[in-house]
Amino acid sequence: MKQRGVTLIELLAGVILIGVIAVLAAPALGTFIDSQRRLDTAQQLANNLRLARTEAILRSQPVILQALEGDWSRGWHAFVDSNHNQLRDGDEPILTERNGSPKVRVVGNSRVATRVGFDSSGRPLNNGNGTLAVCLNEPAASHYQIAIAVTGRVTLRRDGFGSEPCALIVTERI
Numbered sequence: 001m002k003q004r005g006v007t008l009i010e011l012l013a014g015v016i017l018i019g020v021i022a023v024l025a026a027p028a029l030g031t032f033i034d035s036q037r038r039l040d041t042a043q044q045l046a047n048n049l050r051l052a053r054t055e056a057i058l059r060s061q062p063v064i065l066q067a068l069e070g071d072w073s074r075g076w077h078a079f080v081d082s083n084h085n086q087l088r089d090g091d092e093p094i095l096t097e098r099n100g101s102p103k104v105r106v107v108g109n110s111r112v113a114t115r116v117g118f119d120s121s122g123r124p125l126n127n128g129n130g131t132l133a134v135c136l137n138e139p140a141a142s143h144y145q146i147a148i149a150v151t152g153r154v155t156l157r158r159d160g161f162g163s164e165p166c167a168l169i170v171t172e173r174i
Contacts, residue, residue, distance in 0.1 A: 034103065035143075041104045042134040042144035045076070046156040048096055049116060052078045053152050055095055056118035062125060063095065064088070066115040072106035072132060075099040086117055086125065105135040107166060112148060122152040135166035142166050 006014075049065055055078070056063040062081040066088065068074040077097035079088045088094075100106065108114070109130045117125035129150045133142035147155045 037101055037104050038134045038136070038144060041101060041106060042146060042156055042158075044098055045072070045106065045132060045134070046146045046154055048076065048078055048098065049146065049148065049154040051096060052116070053118045053122050053154065055080070056120055057122045060120040062086075062117055062119050064115055064117040064125075067108075067113075068100070070114045071100075072108060072114075073100045073102075073104065081117065086115065105166070106132060107135060108132045116148060118152055124148055124150065124152055133166055 052063045052065040059080060062084060063078055064081050064086055065076055065078045067076050075098050077088075078095040079092045080095065081088075082092055083089060108116075109132075111127070112130035112132055116130075119125055127150065129148050131148070132146040134144040134146075135142050143158065145157045147157060149155070
């Protein structure tokens with residue numbers, strides 16, 4: 001009976017072909033992973049804003065979603081603001097918390113630069129409507145933006161937006 005198998009040359013040719021395909025596919029895979037990280041961050045931030053608004057209505061108390069260490073990119077937490085000072089004190093419960101990703105930048109315009117609060121009717125505190133952008137690193141642009149309306153409605157928009165406010169962060173970090 002004749003044996004069938006793969007010769008050493010055929011095996012090496014297959015390994016080389018797989019290596020070439022892997023080298024060509026790696027940049028696309030990295031871009032895809034970065035895109036998914038930005039999408040996940042945008043969806044989580046929008047969902048946590050909606051949660052904060054809903055909890056404020058249900059509890060009839062203000063709820064604040066605050067950036068960790070003043071930077072949305074580091075993450076955020078939501079808490080019940082029982083003493084109405086818009087800052088978290090030790091006795092105020094945290095409703096949710098999320099750590100950011102070092103590879104995803106999130107920046108808010110001046111009204112929502114470090115925190116967003118909702119009153120008992122679900123409206124933003126201090127007329128805190130604004131926009132949070134999930135930014136690309138290069139070029140400085142945003143494909144995801146979370147808009148907070150004057151009524152308190154939170155909307156996640158998925159489109160290519162201009163460089164503002166993402167470009168401001170790039171120039172500030174240099």
